[in-house]
Amino acid sequence: MLGEGILKGLAETARNFAGSYVSRERLTTVQYPEERVAPIEAARVFPFLVYDGADWEAGLRCVACQICEKECPPKCIYIEKSKDKKPDYVGKLQIYPARFDIDVSVCMSCQICVEVCPFEAIKMDTEFELATDNRFGGLLHDRKQLAKSNEYFHTIHPTEASEVDARLAEEKAKVEAKAKAAAEAAAAKAAAGAAPAATPGDKPAGGGE
Amino acid sequence: MLEKADQIFVLLLHWLVGFLPAGWQHGAGVVLCVATIVLLYPALFAIAVLLERKGLGRMQNRYGPNRVGLFGILQPVADGIKSLTKEDIVPYKADALVHFMAPLVLVVAVFMGFAVMPMGRNMVLVDMDASLLFFFAMGASTELSIFMAGWSSRNKYSLLGAMRAMAQMISYEVPLLLSSVVIVMMTGSLSLVKIVEAQNHYSWGLPHWYVFTPWGFAGFVMFVIASMAETNRSPFDLPEGESEIVAGYFTEYSGFKFALFFLGEYVGMFGISGLGATLFLGGWSAPFAFLSWVPSWIWFFAKVMAWICFFIWVRGTLPRLRQDQLMNFAWKFVLPMTLVNLMVAALWRFMGEGLLRWVVCSAIVVVVYAVMGRVEMRRGRLGPRSYRYAE
Ligand code: SF4
Ligand code: SF4
Numbered sequence: 001m002l003g004e005g006i007l008k009g010l011a012e013t014a015r016n017f018a019g020s021y022v023s024r025e026r027l028t029t030v031q032y033p034e035e036r037v038a039p040i041e042a043a044r045v046f047p048f049l050v051y052d053g054a055d056w057e058a059g060l061r062c063v064a065c066q067i068c069e070k071e072c073p074p075k076c077i078y079i080e081k082s083k084d085k086k087p088d089y090v091g092k093l094q095i096y097p098a099r100f101d102i103d104v105s106v107c108m109s110c111q112i113c114v115e116v117c118p119f120e121a122i123k124m125d126t127e128f129e130l131a132t133d134n135r136f137g138g139l140l141h142d143r144k145q146l147a148k149s150n151e152y153f154h155t156i157h158p159t160e161a162s163e164v165d166a167r168l169a170e171e172k173a174k175v176e177a178k179a180k181a182a183a184e185a186a187a188a189k190a191a192a193g194a195a196p197a198a199t200p201g202d203k204p205a206g207g208g209e
Numbered sequence: 210m211l212e213k214a215d216q217i218f219v220l221l222l223h224w225l226v227g228f229l230p231a232g233w234q235h236g237a238g239v240v241l242c243v244a245t246i247v248l249l250y251p252a253l254f255a256i257a258v259l260l261e262r263k264g265l266g267r268m269q270n271r272y273g274p275n276r277v278g279l280f281g282i283l284q285p286v287a288d289g290i291k292s293l294t295k296e297d298i299v300p301y302k303a304d305a306l307v308h309f310m311a312p313l314v315l316v317v318a319v320f321m322g323f324a325v326m327p328m329g330r331n332m333v334l335v336d337m338d339a340s341l342l343f344f345f346a347m348g349a350s351t352e353l354s355i356f357m358a359g360w361s362s363r364n365k366y367s368l369l370g371a372m373r374a375m376a377q378m379i380s381y382e383v384p385l386l387l388s389s390v391v392i393v394m395m396t397g398s399l400s401l402v403k404i405v406e407a408q409n410h411y412s413w414g415l416p417h418w419y420v421f422t423p424w425g426f427a428g429f430v431m432f433v434i435a436s437m438a439e440t441n442r443s444p445f446d447l448p449e450g451e452s453e454i455v456a457g458y459f460t461e462y463s464g465f466k467f468a469l470f471f472l473g474e475y476v477g478m479f480g481i482s483g484l485g486a487t488l489f490l491g492g493w494s495a496p497f498a499f500l501s502w503v504p505s506w507i508w509f510f511a512k513v514m515a516w517i518c519f520f521i522w523v524r525g526t527l528p529r530l531r532q533d534q535l536m537n538f539a540w541k542f543v544l545p546m547t548l549v550n551l552m553v554a555a556l557w558r559f560m561g562e563g564l565l566r567w568v569v570c571s572a573i574v575v576v577v578y579a580v581m582g583r584v585e586m587r588r589g590r591l592g593p594r595s596y597r598y599a600e
Contacts, residue, residue: 002582009526
């Protein structure tokens with residue numbers, strides 16, 4: 001009969017209404033500042049810059065290649081290259097970002113910067129409490145605020161971080177093997193030619209191309 | 210003592226105006242009554258909004274507001290402060306005067322209805338002979354303010370919302386009136402005070418409310434449906450369907466004017482609930498004879514609040530109708546039902562006392578309801594939607 005469905009629906013909502021006072025399992029709400037859900041590994045909010053070692057400035061993986069700056073769809077990354085160079089994780093001398101700013105208010109969390117970075121230098125963070133009372137300076141994160149250690153990366157995205165570490169270690173091993181081979185070759189050449197061997201010292205670094 | 214509690218507001222009024230010279234007493238009394246009504250209903254509005262937000266939350270297995278004050282009871286205060294501090298924006302091309310007037314007209318119109326509402330024994334501001342008519346006239350003028358709001362905003366969503374509201378309110382005005390006509394037929398009076406008095410007697414401890422008769426019950430159900438549509442409550446809230454037309458006719462309103470619209474809507478709900486309680490649920494009379502010592506005004510407000518709670522319950526249950534379903538339902542189901550109900554009421558009147566009229570009248574109402582419901586469902590006008598191309 002007409003109206004039966006309405007009565008059924010009313011009974012259902014009445015059950016919900018009464019049930020929500022009786023059983024706590026029904027209430028799915030997490031009362032946020034006091035209660036929190038456990039962080040989810042696949043979550044992504046805002047990019048950060050990964051550094052290795054203890055010193056954030058020396059350990060930054062970013063080489064200021066500016067690929068992410070060019071690819072970022074809303075153009076919220078601003079990079080200034082350094083004039084000098086510092087060694088990267090394999091020991092090769094690279095330039096580094098003298099300035100690296102990302103505007104939180106513009107970033108749309110698309111992760112494109114992460115996808116395009118060839119140096120595993122930029123990754124997505126899970127930190128979401130980015131509110132500030134300063135809507136200009138407060139929302140522009142500079143490289144100091146963006147720099148987070150590799151250990152932190154491991155705690156928030158363990159799977160991804162391990163993969164990245166494995167890949168980097170492999171590359172490093174390859175570079176080292178190559179350097180070693182080059183050094184051996186040079187040594188052999190030196191031994192064969194008995195020439196004054198002044199150059200082998202800086203050869204391995206150049207061999208890591 | 211109990212007599213005094215029942216008449217406390219009347220006595221209070223007499224005591225207060227007693228301080229004034231005789232010539233002033235009448236005018237001062239009216240002003241006091243109006244001030245009370247104008248303060249009382251916004252207070253009820255705050256309670257109703259809180260109830261609605263908490264109740265809806267619980268129906269959806271949420272907590273609802275629980276931060277401001279103990280268990281969130283101060284939430285309406287926070288809402289009020291928020292709406293007061295918001296910027297009042299008038300669209301550049303809007304008709305500023307009409308845009309400004311619309312919420313005022315709405316609030317004035319909905320408050321006018323309370324002038325004739327008996328809120329307790331001897332508690333009525335104006336005891337008119339045609340108070341039912343007056344109430345409906347005032348209720349109908351809220352449509353004007355809605356169209357003023359929609360038209361003056363110069364916004365397509367406002368206009369669409371206003372058009373929907375007009376179509377809906379005019380369609381449901383008819384069954385609303387027709388479902389209350391049965392009461393007038395039985396009581397023989399348009400005065401709300403007389404209507405309550407006609408219901409305020411008991412047999413075997415049970416009241417003679419009109420809802421406990423076949424025609425009264427049918428009229429009551431139709432009245433509830435039509436009153437929901439009249440006040441734009443869910444499931445008839447098409448005029449403000451957020452998913453399609455932003456906020457309908459009050460899209461362009463902000464700050465305090467928006468709050469006034471909100472207030473007008475709720476006070477309109479109180480008005481129509483009060484009227485429904487007066488017509489069908491015996492107004493301020495007690496539900497059992499042994500409870501008649503409880504002050505009459507408590508019963509009136511308890512019935513109004515129960516009605517509001519039912520509205521909230523329905524809102525938490527039913528999804529919004531489509532425009533064609535709305536119109537089909539009004540013109541092809543509710544209106545014929547109310548017409549049949551008129552016949553049933555007439556039959557009841559002329560069959561005289563006895564069990565026979567109970568059987569005959571109930572049978573007619575139930576059979577007509579079942580048959581019409583089946584026919585309408587089969588034609589697909591009501592009931593679940595069938596898709597021709599999808600699926
Ligand atoms: S996540 Fe997307 S929007 Fe944000 S900085 Fe990276 S590329 Fe730009
Ligand atoms: S974060 Fe990556 S892509 Fe961006 S500048 Fe640094 S190294 Fe290049």
